[in-house]
Amino acid sequence: MSEAAERTDRTTAASGQLASGWRQYLRAIAALVRKDIAAEVRSWELVGAMLVFSLLVILLFNFALELQVQLRSEITSGVLWVTLTFAGTLGLNRAMASERERNSLDGLLLTPVDRSALYFGKTLANWLFMLLVAAIVLPLFGLLYSTNLVSPGLLLVVLMGTAGYAAVGTLLATMAIQTRTRDILLPILLFPVVLPALIAAVKASDGYLQGLPPDAIRPWLNLLVAFDVIFVAVAMMLYDSVVQE
Amino acid sequence: MKPMPAGLRVLTGLTVVLFGLALYMVFVYAPREVVMGEVQRVFYFHVAAGWVGALAFLVVAIAGIIYLTRGGRRWDHVAVASVEIGVVFTLINIASGSIWARPIWNTWWTWDPRLVTATVMELVYIAYLMLRQGIEDPDRRAKLGAVYGIVGFISVPMTFLSIRLLRTIHPVVIGSGDPTAEGAFDMTPRMLQAFLFSLLTFTFVYASLLWHRLRLQSLADRVEELKLRVLSA
Amino acid sequence: MLLQEGPADTLGYMLLGYGVILGIMAVYLVNLLLRFRNLRQDRALLEDLVDETEQSAQ
Numbered sequence: 001m002s003e004a005a006e007r008t009d010r011t012t013a014a015s016g017q018l019a020s021g022w023r024q025y026l027r028a029i030a031a032l033v034r035k036d037i038a039a040e041v042r043s044w045e046l047v048g049a050m051l052v053f054s055l056l057v058i059l060l061f062n063f064a065l066e067l068q069v070q071l072r073s074e075i076t077s078g079v080l081w082v083t084l085t086f087a088g089t090l091g092l093n094r095a096m097a098s099e100r101e102r103n104s105l106d107g108l109l110l111t112p113v114d115r116s117a118l119y120f121g122k123t124l125a126n127w128l129f130m131l132l133v134a135a136i137v138l139p140l141f142g143l144l145y146s147t148n149l150v151s152p153g154l155l156l157v158v159l160m161g162t163a164g165y166a167a168v169g170t171l172l173a174t175m176a177i178q179t180r181t182r183d184i185l186l187p188i189l190l191f192p193v194v195l196p197a198l199i200a201a202v203k204a205s206d207g208y209l210q211g212l213p214p215d216a217i218r219p220w221l222n223l224l225v226a227f228d229v230i231f232v233a234v235a236m237m238l239y240d241s242v243v244q245e
Numbered sequence: 246m247k248p249m250p251a252g253l254r255v256l257t258g259l260t261v262v263l264f265g266l267a268l269y270m271v272f273v274y275a276p277r278e279v280v281m282g283e284v285q286r287v288f289y290f291h292v293a294a295g296w297v298g299a300l301a302f303l304v305v306a307i308a309g310i311i312y313l314t315r316g317g318r319r320w321d322h323v324a325v326a327s328v329e330i331g332v333v334f335t336l337i338n339i340a341s342g343s344i345w346a347r348p349i350w351n352t353w354w355t356w357d358p359r360l361v362t363a364t365v366m367e368l369v370y371i372a373y374l375m376l377r378q379g380i381e382d383p384d385r386r387a388k389l390g391a392v393y394g395i396v397g398f399i400s401v402p403m404t405f406l407s408i409r410l411l412r413t414i415h416p417v418v419i420g421s422g423d424p425t426a427e428g429a430f431d432m433t434p435r436m437l438q439a440f441l442f443s444l445l446t447f448t449f450v451y452a453s454l455l456w457h458r459l460r461l462q463s464l465a466d467r468v469e470e471l472k473l474r475v476l477s478a
Numbered sequence: 479m480l481l482q483e484g485p486a487d488t489l490g491y492m493l494l495g496y497g498v499i500l501g502i503m504a505v506y507l508v509n510l511l512l513r514f515r516n517l518r519q520d521r522a523l524l525e526d527l528v529d530e531t532e533q534s535a536q
Binding site: 176 | 313368406411
């Protein structure tokens, strides 16, 4: 065979291996996400608890702040994101705790795939659960306070905000369950770290609700994107050190 | 544990001397500020303490990275020692910042970016310590500590930026009529010298405290080692 | 002639500020010294104990 042809063969074989490596990786992530979703669909433990909790928090806010029927938009985004933050903690705790109870993490650790796949799988699943809760809370909130929350801008912020939250939260939740204090520790670890994302999400949401010009909202969106990208990258690299053997 | 190495003796002595000089510069050499009066002098050590807090945090993150990539229990010791010092000096920063604010803006707390970020940093430090408290296995403790140190260190500047962005868009008027007021005053050359000297001094303070704290850790390890020997004998 | 007001009288706050700054530093130093002392005592005690138990084991 000619040299050029041999080289082409080797390149094709190598990129084939690379592609199949990628495919394995993505398949592993998909499998993890499917597993978590399947487990959740059987009991609706997680999402159910998060939902009920969210509604209760909204109720509490209503009376604590004596909210009017026509909410000021600054308050709307604030209450919304605090609700999601608290409910998210609940979801993260339960998600990691049930993993521990079923000891299914051990089986996953034996698979010959890069540990970051484990991270992405868990984070994606947690993100999806948060989105599901948001999908119900947003319209409900809108109903309770005669304000339309289902707008594309706001949905974008919810997507990005919950993504950042899930990215850091999954890493920290994996750490928290290894301690004696477990559930209580997660908010203590998470809230100071997720603060920039929270601020950005609230301000961006508020911007969209008030119909502010894109220039006013863009810095907040940029901050949110930066947060998401940075923390997904960092968490992905650190996850291996955090998983319990 | 070996007796105090010569290097540490020199460093400690030098630090004490520098500290004395810094006090002189802050109270005598630097002039009294024209508008705020004497309380402005708090600024020198307030910022210096804040600097130590930030430096300590950086060291925690770096020690964490080294521990995770190369290993070595020593680096975990450096991290814990640095967190301890960081907690103390950030507290000094926050408390002195509050006291400085009181006569100037007639409030014990200003929600300005630097004060809030210092508080968030303090909370991250405390969370770090609480995380370690809850873990028995020393290796696990070191690993998870390293991870949180890195994560925390990355988030704090972002917090600062987000709050500052908040303030430029919605300047909060507290007490004074000037929304951009953050304790700004004109620094004369003498003040600048006192300020820089304070930063230098506090850097030495950090270094000596770190070294001493690491020696304390060695001593504690030795005691643990002896305990095991007694129990197993 | 304009009446010059002069700087505000904030000496009290300065003293409070430095009291707090130096006070917290002092508390930490004392804490370190106490820990050093306690650990040194522990070590001395344990070294004696180790000598005893290892002698009696022979």
